[in-house]
Amino acid sequence: xxxxxxxxxxxxxxxxxxxxxxxxxxxxxxxxxxxxxxxxxxxxxxxxxxxxxxxxxxxxxxxxxxxxxxxxxxxxxxxxxxxxxxxxxxxxxxxxxxxxxxxxxxxxxxxxxxxxxxxxxxxxxxxxxxxxxxxxxxxxxxxxxxxxxxxxxxxxxxxxxxxxxxxxxxxxxxxxxxxxxxxxxxxxxxxxxxxxxxxxxxxxxxxxxxxxxxxxxxxxxxxxxxxxxxxxxxxxxxxxxxxxxxxxxxxxxxxxxxxxxxxxxxxxxxxxxxxxxxxxxxxxxxxxxxxxxxxxxxxxxx
Amino acid sequence: xxxxxxxxxxxxxxxxxxxxxxxxxxxxxxxxxxxxxxxxxxxxxxxxxxxxxxxxxxxxxxxxxxxxxxxxxxxxxxxxxxxxxxxxxxxxxxxxxxxxxxxxxxxxxxxxxxxxxxxxxxxxxxxxxxxxxxxxxxxxxxxxxxxxxxxxxxxxxxxxxxxxxxxxxxxxxxxxxxxxxxxxxxxxxxxxxxxxxxxxxxxxxxxxxxxxxxxxxxxxxxxxxxxxxxxxxxxxxxxxxxxxxxxxxxxxxxxxxxxxxxxxxxxxxxxxxxxxxxxxxxxxxxxxxxxxxxxxxxxxxxxxxxxxxxxxxxxxxx
Numbered sequence: 001x002x003x004x005x006x007x008x009x010x011x012x013x014x015x016x017x018x019x020x021x022x023x024x025x026x027x028x029x030x031x032x033x034x035x036x037x038x039x040x041x042x043x044x045x046x047x048x049x050x051x052x053x054x055x056x057x058x059x060x061x062x063x064x065x066x067x068x069x070x071x072x073x074x075x076x077x078x079x080x081x082x083x084x085x086x087x088x089x090x091x092x093x094x095x096x097x098x099x100x101x102x103x104x105x106x107x108x109x110x111x112x113x114x115x116x117x118x119x120x121x122x123x124x125x126x127x128x129x130x131x132x133x134x135x136x137x138x139x140x141x142x143x144x145x146x147x148x149x150x151x152x153x154x155x156x157x158x159x160x161x162x163x164x165x166x167x168x169x170x171x172x173x174x175x176x177x178x179x180x181x182x183x184x185x186x187x188x189x190x191x192x193x194x195x196x197x198x199x200x201x202x203x204x205x206x207x208x209x210x211x212x213x214x215x216x217x218x219x220x221x222x223x224x225x226x227x228x229x230x231x232x233x234x235x236x237x238x239x240x241x242x243x244x245x246x247x248x249x250x251x252x253x254x255x256x257x258x259x260x261x262x263x264x265x266x267x268x269x270x271x272x273x274x275x276x277x278x279x280x281x282x283x284x285x286x287x288x289x290x291x292x293x294x295x296x297x298x299x300x301x302x
Numbered sequence: 303x304x305x306x307x308x309x310x311x312x313x314x315x316x317x318x319x320x321x322x323x324x325x326x327x328x329x330x331x332x333x334x335x336x337x338x339x340x341x342x343x344x345x346x347x348x349x350x351x352x353x354x355x356x357x358x359x360x361x362x363x364x365x366x367x368x369x370x371x372x373x374x375x376x377x378x379x380x381x382x383x384x385x386x387x388x389x390x391x392x393x394x395x396x397x398x399x400x401x402x403x404x405x406x407x408x409x410x411x412x413x414x415x416x417x418x419x420x421x422x423x424x425x426x427x428x429x430x431x432x433x434x435x436x437x438x439x440x441x442x443x444x445x446x447x448x449x450x451x452x453x454x455x456x457x458x459x460x461x462x463x464x465x466x467x468x469x470x471x472x473x474x475x476x477x478x479x480x481x482x483x484x485x486x487x488x489x490x491x492x493x494x495x496x497x498x499x500x501x502x503x504x505x506x507x508x509x510x511x512x513x514x515x516x517x518x519x520x521x522x523x524x525x526x527x528x529x530x531x532x533x534x535x536x537x538x539x540x541x542x543x544x545x546x547x548x549x550x551x552x553x554x555x556x557x558x559x560x561x562x563x564x565x566x567x568x569x570x571x572x573x574x575x576x577x578x579x580x581x582x583x584x585x586x587x588x589x590x591x592x593x594x595x596x597x598x599x600x601x602x603x604x605x606x607x608x609x610x611x612x613x614x615x616x617x618x619x620x
Contacts, residue, residue: 102502130504130505133502137503137504138502140498140499142619144493147517148513156513157505162506162509197618197619
């Protein structure tokens with residue numbers, strides 16, 4: 001059965017509206033123009049203003065659960081100033097790769113990791129794990145605010161482990177700035193004491209992003225952050241992701257190819273634990289090198 | 303079996319007229335069982351209410367039991383009332399931290415797994431032990447000389463082995479499995495990604511437990527605690543054996559509160575037992591009054607559980 005390839009989508013561009021890439025003209029066929037057709041001019045997009053700088057380096061990383069490999073010999077670099085999207089069919093190891101970046105896989109007793117992983121040239125194993133996770137924070141698929149007030153949720157990462165210090169007045173500016181960066185401030189500013197679990201799903205997820213941003217991380221990991229949200233909230237969060245890449249490195253796992261196309265600067269396609277293709281979004285979506293990538297993008301499998 | 307001609311169904315009809323006779327009989331039996339339970343519950347409550355109104359006098363609540371065995375002519379159940387409160391509070395105070403800590407360890411750490419399995423079956427054994435067995439064991443155990451601080455001692459250092467302290471400790475084993483069980487259920491209901499979200503912000507396991515998990519499971523802990531309190535308030539075997547069998551509170555000497563706890567007394571359950579036809583008090587009407595008060599206390603605790611459990615369903619993660 002011939003499956004319809006993903007329809008053309010508008011890419012989110014921060015500044016300079018004229019550079020927005022419009023959907024291909026109707027002449028390309030309004031029904032199903034294929035963005036992966038070889039030879040199609042790659043969508044050009046302005047790079048963000050900030051300089052792209054490598055923050056994390058993954059080298060020959062393998063992860064196995066009870067001896068069963070989930071990620072095989074993956075090497076890639078994670079750069080500040082760009083959004084890296086990990087795509088691939090279910091079970092291809094992209095979430096495992098993401099969780100390994102801040103050593104969350106260590107919570108699974110059966111998981112075993114080989115290969116090296118460095119943050120700013122420091123081996124992550126040499127860092128204290130709490131320190132690493134403060135610098136490489138994560139947002140999950142399901143919105144999961146903690147059962148406390150909006151303020152305390154954002155302040156959580158700033159406070160000393162289980163203590164309630166520092167007190168609220170000292171944290172208020174940092175909390176406000178995190179909520180502003182997550183685009184939630186205007187909606188919650190008048191009642192920061194409300195229980196966070198009373199917010200809507202989209203607001204909860206932005207709160208989770210604010211929470212992850214509060215400690216000024218260097219890398220933000222997003223594990224399918226929009227898959228539980230409606231299109232409107234998704235659009236808000238995608239806009240947010242594109243804005244965030246200016247100040248930190250963003251890695252996003254997504255099943256939604258259109259989302260990857262909209263937000264990513266570079267794309268890594270994984271299949272059966274292996275990194276099949278890694279390149280700029282234009283290149284991977286426009287002129288995929290590997291057959292597997294082309295087939296996946298065309299919806300032949302996955 | 304006679305079955306009517308098959309009819310064409312156009313929509314689901316909520317009528318049993320089309321059912322087979324066997325099914326209809328079964329349904330009727332289910333109804334009857336439900337209604338019978340309501341009738342029995344209502345009968346107990348109404349009978350006790352009727353007897354309670356007849357026999358309960360405000361003075362009974364504030365008068366101490368009479369000094370002798372017979373309660374027919376004088377005395378109320380002030381001391382047993384205090385005894386029930388003291389025993390329930392103390393048993394809960396012991397069971398609550400133990401049960402919560404055990405559940406936290408088992409769910410959040412739980413290693414080595416052999417030890418975890420042993421703990422789990424240990425608690426199951428305690429939960430399955432009849433309270434009279436717990437009581438006998440407690441009596442034997444706490445009559446040893448090293449526990450002389452916990453109860454009366456006779457000449458020659460014989461330890462009495464019966465006091466509020468000892469009864470509370472054994473009572474806590476009745477509440478412990480309930481606190482443990484509902485805490486564990488509540489912990490298991492917290493999705494793994496909520497814990498991971500906390501770890502992913504650089505928090506330690508302990509900080510996660512303290513600031514994320516404990517607030518999440520508070521309703522579960524409260525439910526288990528209320529259930530445990532109801533069980534302690536209603537238990538008789540441990541009181542009869544381990545509280546010394548004195549209707550009045552008998553202090554054992556020492557600092558004021560300590561001496562009372564070291565001493566003996568009674569609870570509403572043992573008071574009812576003493577004054578029922580099975581006991582020596584010979585004041586049935588007072589037994590009814592005390593039973594009525596006890597029933598009110600336990601029913602109130604049950605409603606508290608319902609209330610807490612309903613609160614629980616407000617905002618949760620998916």
